Amino acid sequence: MTTLPTFRLPLPADEFLRDVWQKKPLLMRGAASGLDHPDPDTLAGLALEDCVESRLMTGAGNGPWNVQQGPFTEQDFAALPKQNWTLLVQSVDHFMTEVSLLLDSFAFLPGWRIEDIMLSYAVTGGSVGPHYDRYDVFLIQASGKRRWQIGPHCDDNSPRLPHDQLRLLADMPVSEEFVVEAGDVLYLPPGIGHWGVAEDDECVTWSVGFRAPAPADLLARLADTAIERADQSLYSDPGRSPCPAPEMLADVDIASLSKQALALIDQDVTREALASLLSEPRQPAGLDFEVDCGHIAAASTDTVLVRHGAARLLIDNQGDAWLNGERRALSDAERPLACLLARQRKYTEMELQPLLNDESEQLMEEWIDAGFFTVIE
Ligand code: SIN
Ligand code: CO
Numbered sequence: 001m002t003t004l005p006t007f008r009l010p011l012p013a014d015e016f017l018r019d020v021w022q023k024k025p026l027l028m029r030g031a032a033s034g035l036d037h038p039d040p041d042t043l044a045g046l047a048l049e050d051c052v053e054s055r056l057m058t059g060a061g062n063g064p065w066n067v068q069q070g071p072f073t074e075q076d077f078a079a080l081p082k083q084n085w086t087l088l089v090q091s092v093d094h095f096m097t098e099v100s101l102l103l104d105s106f107a108f109l110p111g112w113r114i115e116d117i118m119l120s121y122a123v124t125g126g127s128v129g130p131h132y133d134r135y136d137v138f139l140i141q142a143s144g145k146r147r148w149q150i151g152p153h154c155d156d157n158s159p160r161l162p163h164d165q166l167r168l169l170a171d172m173p174v175s176e177e178f179v180v181e182a183g184d185v186l187y188l189p190p191g192i193g194h195w196g197v198a199e200d201d202e203c204v205t206w207s208v209g210f211r212a213p214a215p216a217d218l219l220a221r222l223a224d225t226a227i228e229r230a231d232q233s234l235y236s237d238p239g240r241s242p243c244p245a246p247e248m249l250a251d252v253d254i255a256s257l258s259k260q261a262l263a264l265i266d267q268d269v270t271r272e273a274l275a276s277l278l279s280e281p282r283q284p285a286g287l288d289f290e291v292d293c294g295h296i297a298a299a300s301t302d303t304v305l306v307r308h309g310a311a312r313l314l315i316d317n318q319g320d321a322w323l324n325g326e327r328r329a330l331s332d333a334e335r336p337l338a339c340l341l342a343r344q345r346k347y348t349e350m351e352l353q354p355l356l357n358d359e360s361e362q363l364m365e366e367w368i369d370a371g372f373f374t375v376i377e
Pocket of ligand 2: 131132
């Protein structure tokens with residue numbers, strides 16, 4: 001039977017967030033299901049597309065390690081050895097809406113914190129080598145077996161293998177080792193060393209990665225937005241005291257200059273800058289990919305509408321919608337529907353019906369016409 005991808009935390013969300021999230025790895029046996037789609041051939045097909053980010057990694061044990069960036073050709077795949085390679089395809093949820101539906105299972109975290117789902121397909125011995133990631137990740141085994149070794153917390157100072165393109169750990173003391181099977185989920189906080197090696201030829205792993213914007217990038221967006229909105233007014237200093245040392249840039253002047261500059265980053269600017277940045281999808285090009293309505297209809301007969309996997313929708317603290325970086329002001333009549341559309345990714349008639357009125361129906365039409373939502377027949 002076809003089912004949609006689902007993950008269930010095996011402990012209460014508040015306990016997970018208090019004890020595990022950003023703190024320590026957690027292996028959750030049998031916590032996911034419905035991850036049999038896409039199959040490896042369909043995944044490889046995505047890696048042929050220009051707008052899809054993909055990598056082929058070869059290597060095992062002590063190396064040598066090699067990485068090739070996609071897009072690939074059929075010939076590239078035909079030329080691969082029998083063992084020790086992995087194909088990685090980034091943001092598969094943006095290109096295959098049915099994959100994005102897994103993300104409804106992560107509603108214990110705000111939607112803006114989710115980045116994307118990467119899928120990997122490995123043959124026996126395939127891996128991406130020992131490494132650490134800078135963001136949280138849930139590694140979900142979809143099919144086949146993978147042996148995981150877990151290492152210590154690492155950072156920029158951790159010794160690395162010499163390689164132009166890869167950041168592999170030179171030495172990873174193993175603190176834990178286990179084999180995962182379909183449905184097992186491994187959560188890793190940022191910085192934990194890990195190495196997962198395929199134990200058979202059908203090893204597919206889904207990685208749900210999280211968005212952790214660098215504070216410097218947030219500041220850049222805040223500043224850009226503030227500059228766009230700034231008027232032409234100039235620095236002013238009425239009521240100045242007599243200056244005891246004209247050669248000095250004094251503390252009092254530094255404070256007053258920076259205060260006038262930072263005042264440009266007011267509440268409206270902050271909201272606009274953060275909401276636009278955090279509602280930008282990693283791969284907007286995904287919107288050009290059609291939704292596989294047949295697969296979704298077969299797996300969930302009561303679903304009548306889905307959000308496209310490349311549509312990123314947030315509601316800001318003033319009650320307006322932000323869809324793929326653009327603000328859409330909402331009327332009171334539209335807001336309840338928009339909140340539902342932002343809260344989850346698939347919708348039943350029973351959920352939608354009570355929220356529909358003349359205005360909200362028009363909003364839904366507008367977003368369906370633009371390709372952000374798709375009706376499932
Ligand atoms: C993989 O799926 O092969 C590797 C994912 C990871 O280690 O982050
Ligand atoms: Co990793």
